[in-house]
Amino acid sequence: GGVYDQLGGGFFRYSVDEKWRIPHFEKMLYDNGPLLALCAQASDATGLAVFRRATTETADWALREMAAEQGGFYSTLDADSEGEEGLFYAWDAADVRTVAANEQALIADHFGLDEPANFEGRHHLWQARPVGELAKDNAQTETELQDRIDKVRSRLFQQRAGRIHPDRDEKILTGWNAMMIRGLAIAARSTDSEKYEQAASRCLAFIQEALWQDSRLMATWKDGQPRFSAYLDDHAFLIDAILELLQCRWSGHDLNFAIKLADVLLLHFADRENGGFYFTADDHEKLFHRSRPLSDDSTPSGNAIAARALLRLGYLLGETRYLDAAENTLRSAWDPMSQNPHAHTSMINTLAEYLQPPEILVLRGTESKLRQWQKRLTKGYQPDRLVFAIPADASGLPEGLAIRAARGEIFAYQCRGHQCTAGKSLDELTGKDI
Numbered sequence: 001g002g003v004y005d006q007l008g009g010g011f012f013r014y015s016v017d018e019k020w021r022i023p024h025f026e027k028m029l030y031d032n033g034p035l036l037a038l039c040a041q042a043s044d045a046t047g048l049a050v051f052r053r054a055t056t057e058t059a060d061w062a063l064r065e066m067a068a069e070q071g072g073f074y075s076t077l078d079a080d081s082e083g084e085e086g087l088f089y090a091w092d093a094a095d096v097r098t099v100a101a102n103e104q105a106l107i108a109d110h111f112g113l114d115e116p117a118n119f120e121g122r123h124h125l126w127q128a129r130p131v132g133e134l135a136k137d138n139a140q141t142e143t144e145l146q147d148r149i150d151k152v153r154s155r156l157f158q159q160r161a162g163r164i165h166p167d168r169d170e171k172i173l174t175g176w177n178a179m180m181i182r183g184l185a186i187a188a189r190s191t192d193s194e195k196y197e198q199a200a201s202r203c204l205a206f207i208q209e210a211l212w213q214d215s216r217l218m219a220t221w222k223d224g225q226p227r228f229s230a231y232l233d234d235h236a237f238l239i240d241a242i243l244e245l246l247q248c249r250w251s252g253h254d255l256n257f258a259i260k261l262a263d264v265l266l267l268h269f270a271d272r273e274n275g276g277f278y279f280t281a282d283d284h285e286k287l288f289h290r291s292r293p294l295s296d297d298s299t300p301s302g303n304a305i306a307a308r309a310l311l312r313l314g315y316l317l318g319e320t321r322y323l324d325a326a327e328n329t330l331r332s333a334w335d336p337m338s339q340n341p342h343a344h345t346s347m348i349n350t351l352a353e354y355l356q357p358p359e360i361l362v363l364r365g366t367e368s369k370l371r372q373w374q375k376r377l378t379k380g381y382q383p384d385r386l387v388f389a390i391p392a393d394a395s396g397l398p399e400g401l402a403i404r405a406a407r408g409e410i411f412a413y414q415c416r417g418h419q420c421t422a423g424k425s426l427d428e429l430t431g432k433d434i
Helices: 029-046 049-066 093-111 131-137 142-161 174-191 194-210 232-245 252-269 302-317 320-332 334-339 341-355 367-377
Strands: 216-222 225-229 359-365 385-391 410-416
Touching: 029 049, 029 174, 049 142, 049 174, 049 194, 093 131, 093 142, 131 142, 174 194, 174 216, 174 232, 194 232, 194 252, 216 232, 216 252, 232 252, 232 302, 252 302, 252 320, 302 320, 302 341, 302 359, 302 385, 320 334, 320 341, 334 341, 359 367, 367 385, 367 410
Parallel strands: 359 385
Antiparallel strands: 216 225, 359 410
């Protein structure tokens, strides 16, 4: 559909028509981070090329058009250029045909150019006929036909790049960057891309260096300065993102940062009477009403993501403070979840994970063996498995991890909820365990 940028990758903000062909042309980082993760997971679950392509194109768009030199990601691309919404993205059919050259008929069929213009007298590209359908008509494989289309898409992209681009909002927002870190980490595992992993790591390093001030998190970075104390969402999304990135590569420094963030949540944001977390810290400027948001909005509920992140961190470390805080958050949200489930889907997902905790595998051993086995154990779509590969010589580990020591080239500890098995050697990691 038209909510996806068919040439440059990435997703626009929302559709303005019931068929999802014409979007509001703004691109938001907070949409594209979660959608990047979703496309990568859909690719793993289905094996369909359309999701794999959306994963790589969306990640590449973020690195190409939204990455700041310091390592973070900017907030938004405007809908307008030259004072007109969608002008950068819309095409005259004749111009597309000229670029398509000897592939005119195929491209017109694919992008619906023989239909009436669909946006302000121009065409906003969408897949009027999918690749699978066209491949049958052309007696080609889907891969062969996609290659033909991609060559034209590349030429169209290059021509579009010469236009005046939409303006970019160059604020760097902590919570939105956390969602992109998470998306890039999941995409890196799905596509085995070191590039995406490194981009996620650079972004996290920037946040730790620039937005962690005097043991407290800041919400924004603009004009070379951190601004405003961070909110619930910033902390929750960032812990969640760190736990995803740690499953790409281990960093004791990053784990300790996640622990510090979790402790700030419990110390400064917790509603100790009702459970859950307030949106602002207890030392924030005084407000008429200190909200405790449980439902989803344009982004997932900060309380829901906090509960999920604290559950995972608590199970990983054996830290009951985090587990208790997560459980109290879910209890506080029970009535709203029951009364209006559609508004609380993130919380319901976290509740499902609480009721059936994910399998957590902690691998210890040599670097080469760790990488090999981590990839093997995370291959495909496994939403209920978390795999952390910790080198045998890692130092300064919290007690809950330090006791899971390395023995030989590779050793695995298998946990689900509060229950953990004794470690198993490489030879024992077979069959049902995998």
